[in-house]
Amino acid sequence: MDRVELFDLYTRHVNAGKIAVYERFGLDAVIGERTGIRFRDRFDPNRSWINCHGNGGVFNLGHRHPRVVAAVEGSLAREDIGNHHLPAPGRAVLARRLAATTGGRLPGVVFGVAGGEAVDLALKVARGATGRQQIVSAVGGYHGHTGLAMATGDPEYRDPFGPNLPGFTQVPFDDIDALAAVVTDDTAAVILEPIPATLGMPIPSPGYLVAVQEICRDLGALFLVDEVQTGLGRTGRIWAYEHWDLEPDMVITGKGLSGGVYPISATLMTRSLHSVFDQHPFIHVSTFGGAEPGCAAALAVLDVIEAPGFLDHVAAIGRRLAAGLSGMPFELRRLGMMMGFAFPAPDAGMLAAKLLFDAGVFAVYANNDTSVLQFLPPLTTTEEEADEIIGIVRSVFG
């Protein structure tokens, strides 16, 4: 198969609209050989890109991290997905490890395949446990395109598939008065990304998330943090919520938990919330959720990010990138290595993505604020690689 045939097959069977856009803007990459921070073009190995999109954090450890690949290969040598009704040692050990990342505060774990599924489960539990209906989320936030997750999102993603579900309210991010005005004693949960990636990585004001948590506590609503992109070391802590000493009732993780090798997601919750499943153990099922090779991948990911010095490395590379990118024509939004280039012009994030693509760096604009380019280099980026990234970005925008 060559590129023309592939694009033709895609147009006929997968997504004609996508291919039309890629052809219009000359975005013709097809991922071939991939390792570390880089991937090569499948049909022209002389072209390569540094992956600063990373599927929104899936490739936190770069492509095909040897430890994750070895763990999944080890699992596949003796296991398959297993059975979602029966206990599996890998799943149990992973649940214990994930619970430990919250200092034991969130010992209940429900596994899924993708982030949207994990969000759906979180919202089901929130409603089931509180007996309340309303879910509050941020305008421009993004929690997935599945049922309840989609209902938390912006109208452009759900209106075409109406009728919209009742009970969902959106408020502007980082506006505590707006949130206080809508949370009531019928609010089951407030769900937020600590830094909303699809909204262009706005860093919340220092007191915002703490105040959100207080409002939730005062009114008996649950506070859920979606750490699908911010979690697992991206901001220099295992969880971004740690930066503000928050005590969320649930944490949702996905993407990077897979190591980019075998999909897995998880919803972590308090014991009392998890007790919903004591009475109804078979009320929620995910056939592939917590599949055994996925548990092996996730345990290897945790081994890497919990190794001594790893989070310090993330913080140091984040600072190095920030220093190297000073004086550029954009505002650098950043916490650790969670970054956005905020340009002063609308749609400039789109143009920036194209210019960087042509220069050998792959990054994607924020869909809900197209003036921002999302920038998520692998957390494993070395100093030399960081300098290479800085050099390319400066050559494009300097």
Ligand SMILES: Cc1ncc(COP(=O)(O)O)c(C=O)c1O
């Ligand atoms: C913050 C956040 N939550 C949830 C999701 C949904 O994850 P998935 O695409 O794996 O369903 C995403 C996906 O981009 C995300 O960025």
